[in-house]
Amino acid sequence: MADKKRVITLICERAADVNDIVGPSGLVNGMPELGMVKFPCSGMIQPLMIEAALKAGAEGVIVCGCQLGDCYYREGNKMIRERLLGERPPGLKKTVDRRRVMALWLSRLQKERFLSESKEFIARLGSMEKVEAKS
Amino acid sequence: MIKSGKDLLIIVLAASCLIVSLVLQPWAELGFNGDFPAWISWLTGWLGIDKFFNWLGNCQFAKDIQEFLSQQGAQANFGEYAYCLFLFVALIVAAIAIILIGREESEEKLLLPVKK
Amino acid sequence: MTNSARSSNENPTGSAYDAAINELNKLLLILENVTNSITTSKYNPFYYHGALPQFYLWVLFLSGLLLFAYYIPTIDNAYLSARLVNAWTSVQYITDKLPFGGIIRCIHRYAGDAMVIFTVLHAIRVWFTDRYRQYRWVQWVTGIILFLMVLFIGQTGYYLVWDERSLLLTRMTASALEVLPIFGGPLKTAFLNGETITNLTLSNFLFIHIGLSFTLLFVLWLHYVRMTRPVITPPPAINYILVASILLVAFMFPITSGKMADLNTAPTSFEMDWFFLFPYAFMSAVPLVVFWVGGVIIAFVALVLPWLVRNVSPPVIPAEVVIDKCTGCSLCYKDCPYQAIEMVPAPAGSRFKLLATVKTARCSSCGICVGACAFDAIDLPNLTDSDVTAQIKALVEAK
Ligand code: HEM
Ligand code: SF4
Numbered sequence: 001m002a003d004k005k006r007v008i009t010l011i012c013e014r015a016a017d018v019n020d021i022v023g024p025s026g027l028v029n030g031m032p033e034l035g036m037v038k039f040p041c042s043g044m045i046q047p048l049m050i051e052a053a054l055k056a057g058a059e060g061v062i063v064c065g066c067q068l069g070d071c072y073y074r075e076g077n078k079m080i081r082e083r084l085l086g087e088r089p090p091g092l093k094k095t096v097d098r099r100r101v102m103a104l105w106l107s108r109l110q111k112e113r114f115l116s117e118s119k120e121f122i123a124r125l126g127s128m129e130k131v132e133a134k135s
Numbered sequence: 136m137i138k139s140g141k142d143l144l145i146i147v148l149a150a151s152c153l154i155v156s157l158v159l160q161p162w163a164e165l166g167f168n169g170d171f172p173a174w175i176s177w178l179t180g181w182l183g184i185d186k187f188f189n190w191l192g193n194c195q196f197a198k199d200i201q202e203f204l205s206q207q208g209a210q211a212n213f214g215e216y217a218y219c220l221f222l223f224v225a226l227i228v229a230a231i232a233i234i235l236i237g238r239e240e241s242e243e244k245l246l247l248p249v250k251k
Numbered sequence: 252m253t254n255s256a257r258s259s260n261e262n263p264t265g266s267a268y269d270a271a272i273n274e275l276n277k278l279l280l281i282l283e284n285v286t287n288s289i290t291t292s293k294y295n296p297f298y299y300h301g302a303l304p305q306f307y308l309w310v311l312f313l314s315g316l317l318l319f320a321y322y323i324p325t326i327d328n329a330y331l332s333a334r335l336v337n338a339w340t341s342v343q344y345i346t347d348k349l350p351f352g353g354i355i356r357c358i359h360r361y362a363g364d365a366m367v368i369f370t371v372l373h374a375i376r377v378w379f380t381d382r383y384r385q386y387r388w389v390q391w392v393t394g395i396i397l398f399l400m401v402l403f404i405g406q407t408g409y410y411l412v413w414d415e416r417s418l419l420l421t422r423m424t425a426s427a428l429e430v431l432p433i434f435g436g437p438l439k440t441a442f443l444n445g446e447t448i449t450n451l452t453l454s455n456f457l458f459i460h461i462g463l464s465f466t467l468l469f470v471l472w473l474h475y476v477r478m479t480r481p482v483i484t485p486p487p488a489i490n491y492i493l494v495a496s497i498l499l500v501a502f503m504f505p506i507t508s509g510k511m512a513d514l515n516t517a518p519t520s521f522e523m524d525w526f527f528l529f530p531y532a533f534m535s536a537v538p539l540v541v542f543w544v545g546g547v548i549i550a551f552v553a554l555v556l557p558w559l560v561r562n563v564s565p566p567v568i569p570a571e572v573v574i575d576k577c578t579g580c581s582l583c584y585k586d587c588p589y590q591a592i593e594m595v596p597a598p599a600g601s602r603f604k605l606l607a608t609v610k611t612a613r614c615s616s617c618g619i620c621v622g623a624c625a626f627d628a629i630d631l632p633n634l635t636d637s638d639v640t641a642q643i644k645a646l647v648e649a650k
């Protein structure tokens with residue numbers, strides 16, 4: 001798996017509960033293409049961190065916070081959502097490939113939804129790669 | 136314009152909200168009949184709304200409402216309590232329609248717009 | 252090594268209390284998921300838990316104003332004695348004669364009940380989801396005070412009607428106050444606005460009812476002062492449902508008045524309103540000493556709940572500003588959800604005008620300021636910016 005590209009998830013520790021599927025290295029068990037970084041709140045995610053992941057060679061970044069309206073710290077997920085959309089500073093740089101960023105707002109109980117959405121995202125990135133390799 | 140069952144449902148809800156608030160609420164407020172001295176002439180003449188209201192007042196459900204209210208201890212102004220019931224219906228129907236429309240905007244997944 | 256992020260919500264000490272709260276939290280999460288699947292998060296009433304009682308408060312102010320216009324706060328009125336005009340007959344007039352007066356009265360009463368219900372649900376939600384202690388203690392303590400005030404306002408509302416129930420409640424309250432040590436007598440006199448029930452008593456009740464209602468706004472300000480942009484308005488669709496539900500109850504249960512209070516009689520029982528009058532049920536079931544001691548203990552425990560469980564809360568480690576990196580741009584100050592950042596004048600010699608400082612007692616350690624800062628100038632000590640970037644790098648490169 002060494003040269004296979006990776007998708008990095010920046011996730012709030014109160015959102016979709018992934019504790020039992022993440023190994024000690026931070027990779028998801030059985031899905032080595034998906035890595036997890038946990039935050040106290042999705043509002044802590046700085047757009048620069050997303051850029052850092054892509055620059056380091058990640059294929060894509062998933063941001064995951066709680067259901068909109070249910071942030072434990074009241075507004076964190078709204079903040080990162082607005083930052084991603086460029087409605088609140090600081091935003092993503094213009095050069096960032098927006099197709100490689102996805103955000104999910106899922107409650108603690110929605111692990112399955114998280115996994116299915118990330119699989120789909122990874123597959124989509126894979127097919128994007130193929131198209132680009134051809135052209 | 137009507138693309139799905141949901142669109143149809145929304146139109147039905149909007150129409151019933153209008154009917155309830157334009158017909159049933161004034162009827163209840165007038166005390167379940169059409170005897171109102173100050174009708175605008177085209178409402179009575181052309182639409183015959185006074186006759187329609189009187190006919191409604193003789194229907195079974197008008198009697199049921201009044202019987203229910205007196206059982207519950209209302210002493211007067213039955214029409215006003217019935218008005219509450221109809222306003223309740225109109226508001227709930229409107230709320231359901233708004234939620235049906237607005238829930239489209241709710242999101243669990245955000246894909247960033249790609250600018251060209 | 253990459254997973255150094257703390258996981259504070261994974262029951263920190265494993266105490267029985269924590270375990271119980273965890274289970275209750277899960278139950279709430281399940282309920283909220285079900286609601287989300289019906290209404291989506293945008294209209295999920297659970298996500299407007301604080302705004303719901305606030306909305307009913309506005310309904311109460313408006314309907315109360317209309318009632319106030321016709322209410323006469325006397326037990327009898329000598330100079331109009333040709334026809335007896337007093338509190339009870341004025342309420343009677345509102346109910347039966349005034350167009351939609353009875354409805355307004357129903358709305359005022361049932362909106363009060365609804366406010367109590369939703370206040371309790373709001374308190375339960377912040378309790379079970381562990382949103383009530385540490386940096387949130389101000390909200391909790393003012394919340395308990397608000398609840399007690401709302402209860403007392405509702406009870407004075409019941410005295411104002413001046414039917415037999417009002418008379419009995421007034422007498423019960425007066426004798427309960429009388430047994431208190433030292434302040435007992437003066438409190439009773441203050442409550443009745445004299446030694447016995449007179450016309451002045453009812454004007455006192457009206458003053459308390461309205462005066463405390465406006466004081467609520469002040470206490471609400473204290474409740475909100477540590478929160479940035481408190482969510483106080485539910486979306487219109489939810490407001491419609493909130494109003495509609497009171498209207499349905501008004502239709503189902505029109506208010507019927509009791510008999511006019513007569514000072515020469517001694518009514519002994521009344522119809523119960525469990526939302527406001529439950530303390531009176533307690534009062535009549537136990538000796539007054541037990542009532543007061545029990546009541547004070549319950550209120551006290553509720554007030555200090557945030558500290559009772561302090562030993563099991565993971566400590567909050569506040570954010571720290573890196574002084575020589577901060578440009579004073581104020582972005583963190585705008586986004587902090589707990590008003591924990593203050594912009595102060597920058598130290599002499601700085602290139603910038605302002606400097607962010609963290610008020611540590613208010614900080615929740617959420618890191619939202621970290622997400623807001625474009626200059627890496629503010630950090631959570633146990634998960635710094637560079638920790639995060641290192642974790643990301645390690646993950647991308649991991650085999
Ligand atoms: C008059 C009744 C009350 C009203 C109108 C009210 C309203 C609110 C509102 C609007 C919020 C902000 C929610 C947000 O934006 O995140 C809030 C927060 C809060 N309330 Fe209340 N409240 C009331 C009573 C209470 C009571 C009885 C308690 C508990 C004893 C309580 C405890 C809290 C706490 C702890 C928070 C902070 C929640 C957080 O930081 O996430 N409140 N309240
Ligand atoms: S961590 Fe930052 S944003 Fe969060 S409460 Fe503390 S100062 Fe405010």
Ligand code: SF4
Binds near residue numbers: 625628
């Ligand atoms: S966002 Fe950063 S640079 Fe701006 S005031 Fe806050 S700490 Fe300073």
